Amino acid sequence: MPHTEHRTIDFFAEDALPAPRTTPAEAELIAARDLGIDAHAEALGSQQDANFLLQDGNGTAVAVLKIANPAFGPVEIEAQDTAADLIASACPDLRVATVLRHPDGTPRRTTIDTDGGPAVARLLRHLAGGALSGPRYMSPGTVAAMGTIVARVSTALRDFRHPGLDRVLQWDLRHADRVVAALAGHIDEPERRSAVEDATAEAWARVQELAAALPRQAVHLDLTDDNLIRRPGSRVPMPDGVIDFGDLTASWAIGELAVALSSVLHHDGVEPHHVLPAVRAFHAVRPLSAAEAEALWPLVVMRAGGLVVSGRQQAAVDADNTYATGALDREWRIFEQAVRLPLPVMTRLVRNAIGFADAPVTADDPELPLLRDITGDRIAVLDLSTDSDSMDAGAWLDTDAEEAHSAAALAKGAAATATRYAQARLSLAPALSTRSGATVPTGIDLRLGRAAVIQAPGAGKVLSAGAGIMEITHGPFVLTVSFPAAAAVVTAGATVRAGDDLVHLPAGSRARIALRTSDSPAVPPLVRPEYAAGWLPLTADPAPLLGLAATDREERTNLLERRSGVFATVQEHYYATPPRIERGWRHHLLSTEGRSYLDIVNNVTPLGHAHPRVEQAVARQLRRLNTNSRFHYASVVEFTERLAALLPEPLDTVFLVNSGSEAVDLGLRLAIGASGRPDVVAVREAYHGWTYASDAVSTSLQDNPNALATRPGWVHTVDSPNSYRGRHRGTHAARYAPEAVAVIDELAATGRPAGAFVSETFYGNAGGVALPDGYLAEVYAAVRRHGGLAVADEVQAGYGRLGHWFWGFEQQQVVPDIVCVAKAMGNGHPLGAVITSRPVADRYREQGYFFSSTGGSPVSSVVGLTVLDALRDEDLQGNAVRVGGHLKKRLQALADRYPVIGAVHGSGLYLGLELVRDRDRANLEPATEETAELCDRMLDLGVIVQPTGDHLNILKIKPPLCIDTTAADFFADTLDLALTQLGHAG
Numbered sequence: 001m002p003h004t005e006h007r008t009i010d011f012f013a014e015d016a017l018p019a020p021r022t023t024p025a026e027a028e029l030i031a032a033r034d035l036g037i038d039a040h041a042e043a044l045g046s047q048q049d050a051n052f053l054l055q056d057g058n059g060t061a062v063a064v065l066k067i068a069n070p071a072f073g074p075v076e077i078e079a080q081d082t083a084a085d086l087i088a089s090a091c092p093d094l095r096v097a098t099v100l101r102h103p104d105g106t107p108r109r110t111t112i113d114t115d116g117g118p119a120v121a122r123l124l125r126h127l128a129g130g131a132l133s134g135p136r137y138m139s140p141g142t143v144a145a146m147g148t149i150v151a152r153v154s155t156a157l158r159d160f161r162h163p164g165l166d167r168v169l170q171w172d173l174r175h176a177d178r179v180v181a182a183l184a185g186h187i188d189e190p191e192r193r194s195a196v197e198d199a200t201a202e203a204w205a206r207v208q209e210l211a212a213a214l215p216r217q218a219v220h221l222d223l224t225d226d227n228l229i230r231r232p233g234s235r236v237p238m239p240d241g242v243i244d245f246g247d248l249t250a251s252w253a254i255g256e257l258a259v260a261l262s263s264v265l266h267h268d269g270v271e272p273h274h275v276l277p278a279v280r281a282f283h284a285v286r287p288l289s290a291a292e293a294e295a296l297w298p299l300v301v302m303r304a305g306g307l308v309v310s311g312r313q314q315a316a317v318d319a320d321n322t323y324a325t326g327a328l329d330r331e332w333r334i335f336e337q338a339v340r341l342p343l344p345v346m347t348r349l350v351r352n353a354i355g356f357a358d359a360p361v362t363a364d365d366p367e368l369p370l371l372r373d374i375t376g377d378r379i380a381v382l383d384l385s386t387d388s389d390s391m392d393a394g395a396w397l398d399t400d401a402e403e404a405h406s407a408a409a410l411a412k413g414a415a416a417t418a419t420r421y422a423q424a425r426l427s428l429a430p431a432l433s434t435r436s437g438a439t440v441p442t443g444i445d446l447r448l449g450r451a452a453v454i455q456a457p458g459a460g461k462v463l464s465a466g467a468g469i470m471e472i473t474h475g476p477f478v479l480t481v482s483f484p485a486a487a488a489v490v491t492a493g494a495t496v497r498a499g500d501d502l503v504h505l506p507a508g509s510r511a512r513i514a515l516r517t518s519d520s521p522a523v524p525p526l527v528r529p530e531y532a533a534g535w536l537p538l539t540a541d542p543a544p545l546l547g548l549a550a551t552d553r554e555e556r557t558n559l560l561e562r563r564s565g566v567f568a569t570v571q572e573h574y575y576a577t578p579p580r581i582e583r584g585w586r587h588h589l590l591s592t593e594g595r596s597y598l599d600i601v602n603n604v605t606p607l608g609h610a611h612p613r614v615e616q617a618v619a620r621q622l623r624r625l626n627t628n629s630r631f632h633y634a635s636v637v638e639f640t641e642r643l644a645a646l647l648p649e650p651l652d653t654v655f656l657v658n659s660g661s662e663a664v665d666l667g668l669r670l671a672i673g674a675s676g677r678p679d680v681v682a683v684r685e686a687y688h689g690w691t692y693a694s695d696a697v698s699t700s701l702q703d704n705p706n707a708l709a710t711r712p713g714w715v716h717t718v719d720s721p722n723s724y725r726g727r728h729r730g731t732h733a734a735r736y737a738p739e740a741v742a743v744i745d746e747l748a749a750t751g752r753p754a755g756a757f758v759s760e761t762f763y764g765n766a767g768g769v770a771l772p773d774g775y776l777a778e779v780y781a782a783v784r785r786h787g788g789l790a791v792a793d794e795v796q797a798g799y800g801r802l803g804h805w806f807w808g809f810e811q812q813q814v815v816p817d818i819v820c821v822a823k824a825m826g827n828g829h830p831l832g833a834v835i836t837s838r839p840v841a842d843r844y845r846e847q848g849y850f851f852s853s854t855g856g857s858p859v860s861s862v863v864g865l866t867v868l869d870a871l872r873d874e875d876l877q878g879n880a881v882r883v884g885g886h887l888k889k890r891l892q893a894l895a896d897r898y899p900v901i902g903a904v905h906g907s908g909l910y911l912g913l914e915l916v917r918d919r920d921r922a923n924l925e926p927a928t929e930e931t932a933e934l935c936d937r938m939l940d941l942g943v944i945v946q947p948t949g950d951h952l953n954i955l956k957i958k959p960p961l962c963i964d965t966t967a968a969d970f971f972a973d974t975l976d977l978a979l980t981q982l983g984h985a986g
Helices: 024-035 074-090 140-157 173-186 190-213 254-264 272-285 290-317 322-326 328-338 343-353 389-397 401-411 529-538 559-566 612-624 634-645 660-675 692-696 730-749 775-785 838-847 858-873 876-897 928-940 965-981
Strands: 040-044 050-055 061-067 109-114 117-124 216-219 228-230 239-242 249-252 379-381 416-418 444-448 452-455 460-474 477-487 501-505 510-517 581-585 588-591 596-599 653-657 680-683 715-718 756-760 789-793 818-821 832-836 901-907 910-915 946-948 954-957
Touching (some): 024 061, 024 117, 074 140, 140 216, 140 239, 140 254, 140 272, 140 928, 173 249, 173 254, 249 254, 254 290, 254 328, 272 343, 272 529, 290 322, 290 343, 322 328, 343 529, 389 401, 389 581, 401 416, 401 444, 460 501, 477 501, 596 965, 634 653, 634 832, 653 660, 653 838, 660 680, 660 692, 660 756, 660 789, 660 838, 680 730, 715 730, 775 789, 858 876, 876 901, 876 965, 910 928, 928 954, 928 965
Parallel strands (some): 379 416, 680 715, 756 789, 789 818
Antiparallel strands (some): 040 050, 050 061, 109 117, 216 249, 228 239, 416 444, 444 510, 452 501, 460 477, 581 588, 588 596, 653 832, 818 832, 901 910, 910 954, 946 954
8 A cells, every 4th residue: 555644544445454573673673773762672462553562671661662553654643642642631640651752852753664564663651550451350449440541531532633533443333333244254153153243233223323412522442451551559450541542533432431341341250230330430520421321332232243353353364463363262252241131221221320210111000900800909919028027037048938928928818929020039049159149020920829810901912922921012011921830812913902811820820920111122030130220121010900009119319328418427337339238147148139148247146147046035025124234133133144154263243234345444444443553554456445445445557547646645555466467476476475564564663553454365356366375374464463454355256256265365374354245245236244353343333333224134134145045055166166167277278379368367267367468578568459359359249258457458257156167168269269350369
């Protein structure tokens, strides 16, 4: 092709666009001779150009040499470099691969001869950090950051004009139909070729309906995971750089986002709904029009189809191009994900994500009810949601839960039962599953208590009729009736009037009734909650056809917004976008969407959620009496006797309170009162509570970043005896005790002997790290030598969680003077206690009297007794030994495979998995961002786990003590999967 200054590419006039065949040696010569830089060249991948990383003698990257495909003329290259400069100026915090310049300001560009003709070669700024490409799972934060960058680039280019934009590219989605038509023959597999042709034909038809309303502008058109560069040093991939303007052109603005979304779809674990954070982020910066929202997913499909056919063609004409051939499987996965759901579904999902959701579709009242002689008041509507009492006691796990509920209603005289449209059915939620279940119904399931006739509710046409299913028109809808036990009495093509017989069903029959819009695709009976917002707008509630009230689907104020409106924001919640949890059972937590999660963090409920014995005991006591502990009743006596009997002599006297914070606060007051000394020694990196005294001795930096600087003068701290990452590690951890003793002795020497030493007996906040052997024995002896008392915080460690010991102080072979306990005592009911000796307790009278309105109330005491009974009867401490030991071995095996796991701490079901970036180095750099990303991914996979520790780099593993080996294995397997997807495999 002759070379002219102002020619631009027309892809359809080219036979093919093989990349220039340039060797690294030739690239070095071009860089030195023509562009004024001596460097070592290393080939980089590219679809149609030739790219080389140029490095100096020290291996430092200095530039990228880009040799454009000979088909691209100088005016196009000039447009690309100008656009890059424009974006860099408009977005100064965004790194952009701009063209490097000579000292006189002219671009380092030249024209060279290649085997395909003259080509433009230039030097571009190298952006450190690496691309987002590869199979690694993309977290919602990364996906959202992509959307933000795409929107900012789109905004910066909105008014850009240049002759070099007038191009006909195969990547321009305005020509996507022609590209597929021209290149589909390169797909050798007939089934795949047909799939691409059919999907793109449907998508293109939809795009053409919207094309006139789609804004056009200059677009980068390749803001993909290959061309968005992650911020240097970012531990979780977070883009802040843009490269490769080779596809710059003028096209539909929305194509910019469609191209970016498609590149997310091949990553491990990613489904179509995972791209929605990018859509929302884009819309927040550069709002989408209604037409653009409608066109977005069809264009994603067109991009996916174009990638497949173009990749096959490039591999055929440029077989030595490993970049092109290596992308074929990835491109097919993008296509599979793009067409995983029907276009109307994904379009409505996109619209919903940006606040364009359609109002629920409703059908007109029928002329006649669908069921002859069975009126709505004879139909029992089943509630199978998380709010339903029928789901109590783990009934949702029974495979026949719905059948049993229905049978019970029929036995009470109902003529039929019906489920609810669009209401997530907890009975369909799979337990211990990394994938959500299809829990949201798009219709209504009926069960008949007697024979019935399904009749036409109005005039319509029979679209299909056969054994088990029939479809007839009903106004603007298609009415689908499924009836596996009978045959239709009408035939396809027939016209029916209101009241005509459709199906005769015998007693005991089941039928499904559904309404979908006449232009919608086939709708599944049940859909997954992530996609319900896409499917449900294609359907209508059939309840009015049965004489029932429609399900109330009116949009309500976002619950999180309501929470933030009245709840102090300092009372944080787990996760940025948390699931709404309204039910628990044993070690399961259940969302209103019918998603089951494994609970790995809830040490508040050792017996498990919704324990029947606790529920029954509380209900029974509430029916009788609940008052304060100054009244005389048996349960408070029985409970405190039982509690005191669990502790060694001389700990025989109990105070009852409502929480761990209150328990520690009271414990400190007891120690100070009994010793007569106001100073307290506490251990760093610990959390004890939120009351004045318990907060004063708390030194966790995550709970209070200024904890060490804001302690009152009466609090003195000693070094955290952390044998893993503290100053003294391994066998050297024995130094912590003598150092703490020295602090205590020095205080006494200055005339301020400590009245109390307070610490957790087994580090909880720091991730389940055991105190060094003998630590408490030495420190307790020192504080007692100077007249002080030892206060043991057992709020987290106590009550059998450690497995081998009921109390944490038993592991240290010591007896404290005061023990503070809470959390596990009430299995979620607010209950705490302080246990001490009679002489210490009696000294409290010198400070006044003690009283707690609900601490030790009849209900609280009954709860406490019931928890102790269940712990004993269900051998939950033994379960902590068995399941905890098994789980720890599983986690240690993962540590052998994943370098990011630095250590597995803890005992029983009081474990911590510490994540580090350099476990073989001395500083053990905490993997804080990686831990947060891992917790978010685990939530998506059905596990609730949270970070802890001063660096938030430790997985807190403190599940209900009833957890079984199956659930423990699910946690370990899911953690294995998540670590692999996040790229942590060694």
